[in-house]
Amino acid sequence: MATRACVPASQTRQLRLFRQMLHVHSHAIRRPAARPCCLPLIQLRFQTTGGTGGGSDYQLGPSQEVQPQPNTQSWGDAGERDDETSRRHHRWKQTAYRMLESAATTGASLAILGYYKNLVLQKINNAFEPGDPVLELATAGRGASSVVPGGTAKEWIVRPEQDKLDDVVAGNTHGHYYLLLGEKGSGKTSMVLDAMQKVDDLEIFRIRLGKALDFEFHEDYIGSLFSIRGPRDTTALLDIERAFNKLEKVALKRRRRTGKPLVLIFNSMHLIRDDEDGLDLIELLQQRAEAWAATGLCTVLFCSDDYIVYEKLKHYASRMDLITVQDLPKNMAIAALRRYRQKHHSSQDSEADLSRIYQLVGGRLSYLSRVAQAEDMEAKANEIIENEERWLLTNCGLLGEGQDDDVNEYSKFASAAMVLCKALVEMEDDVEGGSYNDERGWKLPQVPLHIAREIMTRADFIHRYDHLNLFTIDSKAYVRADSVPMALAMRRVCKDPRFNQLLDDSLERIGQVESLGRTREITLKDLWESGKYEFAVHNAKGYKEKLMTFTAAPAEKDNESDGEDKK
Structure with missing residues (x-):
């Protein structure tokens, strides 16, 4: 008994169309009917989009009928299971590919961020190298005519505070941090630059947080490429705290190699505003300075022109030493004037003339420099006094x-x-x-x-x-x-x-x-137009005893002025 397989409708239409084509072709070639066995075998396999089995297992023979092949698979539950297995296998392949892609992206991100962090430490390391631009500018300026007296042993006046400051900058002192306090123009910055020139080696570190530690403020931050929150999204104090954390790593490495602490110099501390944010910043700097002084990791030097910085630091200062810078005494000021005038003007001024100039400008280095550069020192000194008077x-x-x-x-x-x-x-x-x-x-x-x-x-x-x-x-x-x-x-x-x-x-x-x-003024408007108030006084029984009238009397000055007008 012949069995019939289930064939899809689309394939049935294709078979019917193919049989018609074969019929037309057989008439066209006019082959003899007596030899049907000589008809060439035409075989067609139908490609389906399904799984295994289906129309691809059927062939057309000489009778132009679809005949099942010996290994024909039946359509049913087995075919559906094979399709589900194939789809599940395909999904697992996609998932594994995506996991591998995510792992590769994460690994690349971590590698790039690690390179960035290493670059940060290199930037801080480079800040310790010799060739500070501040020193180079100061050295270049000393050769010009607008130089203040100072710098070298032959040109500068060696102040009593210079030796102590040299030891601080050289890293020879431990366990303290320092506040350099003095008036504007007294020579604080010049003393610091001179000390840095004397110890120009890898242990010297001059810092402006936005320049030497630019890893937190620079535009080369690449964390935004990986949806990582950038440093600029936080507050300024957190940025400074992060910068100090990086600085500690570099300081630890250099301490093991050199055995000396780093020297961190903050100039112009008086420019910090006198408000809550400024107080928070000063407290942050002082906390780090206290901690670094206790461990010997770093020596911090603050420079200020104003007393208020010392007043704020004094509250929590347990390891702070104060270095005061005052005007030069008379003998040192006159010696500085004489040396500068001999070198740059080739003039031999008398002791009386130099004493007169000192009497006008005192021992402030900035004023001595301006006076010494002028041809007429006394006229320049009087001009300085006039400028101060106008400023006042x-x-x-x-x-x-x-x-x-x-x-x-x-x-x-x-x-x-x-x-x-x-x-x-x-x-x-x-x-x-x-x-x-x-x-x-x-x-x-x-x-x-x-x-x-x-x-x-x-x-x-x-x-x-x-x-x-x-x-x-x-x-x-x-x-x-x-x-x-x-x-x-x-x-x-x-x-x-x-x-x-x-x-x-x-x-x-x-x-x-x-x-x-x-003062608060109370006005009774009813009395303006000759009005009056009447007050009645009643006894305990309710009978009226007194009647008082309250009126406004004209002022005496008004009466006198009226009398004068009448005369």
């Missing part, structure tokens, strides 16, 4: 009684400064012989910080005066004029004939404005 009046000039209410805060600031100037000038007048002595030179009058606040009746202005270089506060909390030219400028201002009256008028006007701000 520009920032703290008095306005008198005609000042407006809107500038009351400025008037308070200016009048407090002038009151302190007057007190210092009067102290100088009371001293026998004044503040200048031919043997010892200048000794400016000074008062303790708390007394200065009592004189000004304000406690918050003194730090602003220090920042403006009007007054200075030394490490012992004494207040005096910022420099000798500023002290002479204060004397000129206070000796002006109009000064006392202008100061009194300004203080009186400030009191009036403050009084107006604290």
Whole structure:
């Protein structure tokens, strides 16, 4: 009994069309009917998109009918299972490929980030190499005509603080960090550069965080390629903390190799703002300085012009040493002037002339440099004093009684400064012989910080005066004029004939404005047009006992003025 296989409809149509073609072809060739066995065997296999089995297992023979082959597979559950197995195998291959691709991408990302981190350490390492651009610029400048006296043993004046600073920068001191405190122009930065030149080796590290540790702030950060949060997305304090963590790694390696601590110098600490963010930054730097000083890993040197930095660091300072830089004494200042004039101007100035110049500008290195470069030293010294006087009046000039209410805060600031100037000038007048002595030179009058606040009746202005270089506060909390030219400028201002009256008028006007701000006026509008109020007084039984009338009497000044008008 013949069995019939299930053939899809599409294949059935193809078979029917093929039989018609064969029929037409057989008529066209007109083969004899007696020899059907000579008909060539035509075989066709149908390609299907399914699995194994199907139409590909059927052939067309001489009878032009579809005949099953011996190894024909039946359609049913077995075919479906084979298809599911094939699809599952295909899915596993795709999953394995994707896993391999992700693993390769992750490995490449880690390798590139590792290279980046290694590049970070190389950048910090390069900051320790000789050839600091600050030193090169300073060295190039000393050959020019605008140089300040200093630098080499033949040209600079060796200050008493230079030896201690040399030991600090050379890494010979351990267990402490330092604050270099002094007025602007006293030679702090020059001393640091000189110490760095003397010890120009791999142990010296001069740093600006944005330059030497640019790994956290530079545009070459590649973490964004791999969806890694960048350093710029965080706060500035976290960036600095991350920079210090990298610095510690380099410091540990160099400590094992050299046996000396690194030297980290922060210049111009007074430029940090006096607010909460500035205080947080100073506390962060001090915490690191304390920790590094305890371990001997790094020696930190802070440089500042203002007393407020020392005031903030003093709260938590357990390992901090203070190095104060003051003006040169008279003998050293005159020696510096003579050496510079002989070298660059070939002039032989007398001792009296040099002493006169010192009497005008004092021992401040910046002023000595400017005066020594000029042809006429005395004219240049007087110009410096005039500039200081204009600076004082520009920032703290008095306005008198005609000042407006809107500038009351400025008037308070200016009048407090002038009151302190007057007190210092009067102290100088009371001293026998004044503040200048031919043997010892200048000794400016000074008062303790708390007394200065009592004189000004304000406690918050003194730090602003220090920042403006009007007054200075030394490490012992004494207040005096910022420099000798500023002290002479204060004397000129206070000796002006109009000064006392202008100061009194300004203080009186400030009191009036403050009084107006604290006074409240109550007005009874019913009394404006000759109105009046009546008050009745009743006894315990409710009977009226008194009737009082409240009216407004005209002012006496108004009556007098009216009488004068009538006359």
